[in-house]
Amino acid sequence: MPGSSLSPSKKIMLIAGEPSGDLQASLLLEQLQELRPQWSFFGVGGERMVRHGFERLVGVEDLALIGFAGVLRKLLFFRRLFSRMLDVLPERRPDAVILVDYPGFNLRFACRARERGYRVLYYIAPQVWAWGESRVKKLRDCVDLLVTVFPFEKEYFHNRGVNVRRVGHPLLSIVKPSVAKDEFFSRMGIPSAAKTIALLPGSRASEVDRHLPVMLAAAAILSKDNPPIVPVIARSPGVPAERIRDIAAHWGITEPLITEDIYSAVAAADLALVKSGTATVECAMLGTPFVVMYKTGKINYQIARRLIKTELIAMVNLVAGKAVVPEFIQHAATATNLAQAAGELLTNEAYRLTVIENLRRVREKLGPPGGARQAAEIVVDWLEGADDR
Numbered sequence: 483m484p485g486s487s488l489s490p491s492k493k494i495m496l497i498a499g500e501p502s503g504d505l506q507a508s509l510l511l512e513q514l515q516e517l518r519p520q521w522s523f524f525g526v527g528g529e530r531m532v533r534h535g536f537e538r539l540v541g542v543e544d545l546a547l548i549g550f551a552g553v554l555r556k557l558l559f560f561r562r563l564f565s566r567m568l569d570v571l572p573e574r575r576p577d578a579v580i581l582v583d584y585p586g587f588n589l590r591f592a593c594r595a596r597e598r599g600y601r602v603l604y605y606i607a608p609q610v611w612a613w614g615e616s617r618v619k620k621l622r623d624c625v626d627l628l629v630t631v632f633p634f635e636k637e638y639f640h641n642r643g644v645n646v647r648r649v650g651h652p653l654l655s656i657v658k659p660s661v662a663k664d665e666f667f668s669r670m671g672i673p674s675a676a677k678t679i680a681l682l683p684g685s686r687a688s689e690v691d692r693h694l695p696v697m698l699a700a701a702a703i704l705s706k707d708n709p710p711i712v713p714v715i716a717r718s719p720g721v722p723a724e725r726i727r728d729i730a731a732h733w734g735i736t737e738p739l740i741t742e743d744i745y746s747a748v749a750a751a752d753l754a755l756v757k758s759g760t761a762t763v764e765c766a767m768l769g770t771p772f773v774v775m776y777k778t779g780k781i782n783y784q785i786a787r788r789l790i791k792t793e794l795i796a797m798v799n800l801v802a803g804k805a806v807v808p809e810f811i812q813h814a815a816t817a818t819n820l821a822q823a824a825g826e827l828l829t830n831e832a833y834r835l836t837v838i839e840n841l842r843r844v845r846e847k848l849g850p851p852g853g854a855r856q857a858a859e860i861v862v863d864w865l866e867g868a869d870d871r
Contacts, residue, residue: 650849
């Protein structure tokens with residue numbers, strides 16, 4: 483266990499490049515502040531990190547791009563940002579660099595920082611097991627310590643010579659509804675006997691543009707074949723509510739139900755339609771059956787199709803080692819397919835219970851709560867010399 487908080491102050495550069503990274507990094511920062519309140523943190527991050535004393539040099543919203551085409555459009559921006567962060571190293575001389583996910587940027591930065599003599603810890607492993615192993619060498623050569631959160635990752639990286647530790651998934655400590663179902667329904671003006679479907683189209687505006695129309699169309703089909711189903715749209719802070727209203731208006735929904743209380747919406751729902759990503763893990767933690775979808779641009783899809791090595795993409799399916807929830811990608815992500823899969827979850831009780839049980843098992847595999855605290859203790863031990871593994 484880490485020692486006294488009276489240990490010398492340290493400076494940490496921290497880079498988290500997207501909303502999910504901002505969340506994970508903020509949970510880590512919260513625990514590090516408790517253990518070592520005299521330490522200081524600066525770098526690239528979001529509003530959640532700022533709330534925990536982080537000095538933000540660049541905002542996460544500037545890096546939140548999707549896919550290869552988005553990166554190409556802002557290649558010059560990324561080159562300048564990369565150079566700027568490299569210049570910050572000799573200016574601030576941090577005791578360590580902590581990188582959170584975002585491998586396209588962070589793996590390259592890890593190697594350059596390591597070349598300059600800085601210690602590097604990578605938190606939330608890049609999904610190299612899905613994209614091929616070309617990045618494993620960078621992790622092995624450029625990262626002093628990798629901290630992972632999924633059960634199969636530790637053995638995978640250890641077998642490939644990476645110095646790795648695993649903690650329980652940090653979101654287990656925070657993914658819970660803020661209110662009970664009855665109170666959530668009351669707040670949203672939903673009749674108590676209504677069936678609801680939570681729509682989680684993504685944390686970025688461009689994701690919402692691609693996914694929400696398909697989800698709304700699927701919800702409309704479901705309402706024709708079943709008793710009326712009330713769609714509740716989960717809005718991430720980075721997506722303007724007006725943008726969601728405009729999309730809903732195209733489907734004749736003049737007053738869409740929109741909430742930022744995503745966990746309560748999912749927990750209260752009979753099922754969910756979810757964009758592939760962190761949200762699938764959160765839904766599994768809440769135990770609500772769901773259907774996964776993902777759509778991207780033609781160029782991004784063609785490139786990804788050639789690179790991705792796994793048949794499944796939803797993290798809950800990867801953790802389970804099988805398709806415990808249906809997933810529909812690109813051309814298969816149609817309203818008809820989503821509605822058919824969702825309808826099966828609504829009407830086939832035996833199937834529904836099987837999915838719920840499989841999601842419970844996935845949750846168990848993710849480890850006990852307190853992952854962010856475990857990761858913070860690893861960071862403290864690593865920086866103070868107690869962990870040289």
